[in-house]
Amino acid sequence: MNKQELIEVSTQVRRDIVRMVSSVKSGHPGGSLGCADFLTFLYFDCMTHNSKAFDMNAKNEDVFFLSNGHISPVWYSVLARSGYFPISELSTFRKISSRLQGHPSTDKNLPGIRMASGSLGQGLSVALGTAETKKLNNDPSIIYSLHGDGELQEGQIWEAAMYAAAKGIDNIVATIDYNGRQIDGDVDDVLSLGDLRQKWQAFGWEVYEMDGHDFDNIKETFTTVKAELGKGKPILVLMKTEMGQGVDFMMGSHKWHGVAPNEEQLQSALNQLTETLGDY
């Protein structure tokens, strides 16, 4: 997919996000908007996957795990837009009996989701488990995972980081949504992560940095990263993003982490996001 096509998808995904969250007056628009470009890239231009016949076991398919499950709106939109389930189902987000739970789950059998997430810090371990199984099965597919930067305050992340390097797990690319913000404020104010690049390197990972809103840079980084797989080291991408990217009044603050826009704010957001593929 070329850059213009990717932008069209991610713009529509952003419209979906603000409409979904606004319609139930709950959910997490900030991080969702910030990761719209990356998830669009993964599902439309990077991963080998079959959206038409969902296979929990993902045989010969790349697998993506969302560890920071609260940004479910962006994942649901990208999954629907890439064909996992009807786009119209996005209207059920967070409503009773919906398959689109507030945080991703498997128990209602929503195609595209292989593990519940929401309680933070667990997704890297899960992703490494599937990476180990891929190796045992001689399946050369790639495991991708996404984590919030605030989520790195969870200790289990570092257990997993240690494990991956010690065991030479080299079929995984973990990405950090490095927006510097969390619910209570800036990450630096809540509990500083220090020098993340050095931390991950010290834990034995190959670290890359990337602009999460520049499709040229994303493509270039992932081309490089894919060539580094299979060399005995796990790979981490520090992805610089802006929480609320694409909606001016949501950017530059942590305040839209978990707050839904009202009707007026929704209209203002939609005015900034062209309807490219048709609203759900």
Place this chain on the structure above:
Amino acid sequence: MEILGNKDTRSGFGEGLAELGAENENVVALCADLTGSLKMNAFQDAFPNRFFQVGIAEANMISLAAGMTIGGKIPFTGTFANFSTGRVYDQIRQSIAYSKKNVKICASHAGLTLGEDGATHQILEDIGMMRMLPNMTVVVPADFNQTKQATKAIAKHDGPVYLRFGRPVMPIFVKPNAPFKIGKAQEVYTGTDVTIVACGHMVWKSIEAAKVLTEKGISVELLNMHTIKPLDVSAILDSVSKTGCIVTAEEHMANGGLGEAVAQVLSKNHPCPHEFVAVNDSFGESGKPMDLLDKYGLGTSNIVDAVEKAIGRKN
């Protein structure tokens, strides 16, 4: 009751796991630095590429196991019961129980009979925590042979399982070829005066108690309730409809354990006198396993007393 030998239940797990490894190439094992304690060495030696030493990082181990199921593996995690449950409850809840992953959480050194290490390691709440989780099956086998049978049976069961066993050497009384079915209680004795429902090491203590009670002229029906969830409701109701009173015996807190599960069944279907042999809202302490059972009210004499009390409450 014929004693077939003396072994620890954890060794039954180790033998069962090694046999499983040979029978099913999808079986993988993970251990958090307690390979010897869990008797997982045989599996590790025979199938090194399917054995994952994760170090002292139980949360990572549980979530790794959940992830390994994607692609068809059947992970068995091994550590002490305390670190298999309380320490990793949220990981189990989200990634195994809620996500319905085919992980077998195998927990040794459960309860007071861990002995000298003391209360930090003697978990008495694990059955309660695990049976509260939707989708979770909870199995507490009674002796070496049954633990081996259970280990093999849970591999064939599709879904999350908590398998609880222990450290001390105890008499073996379950026949090696006895049928083992998850959710189906095993009748040890048939009788008419009282029903004893026990699990784990307390089945043997109940056999000892039954001997004393028989000498006193009391006819005991003893059910080895190796599966706490799903509970064999019909076995309980069939038995109490005959005996009219019940004693439950478990190496666990009264709160949340087998006794409470049985009480729920009885209060709905067949209220009758029920006495609990269990730890009463207390932590354990260091000591020899059998001394601890006596001190915390789980000795043979405690079961005898509970039976007499239950019978005395019958009209």
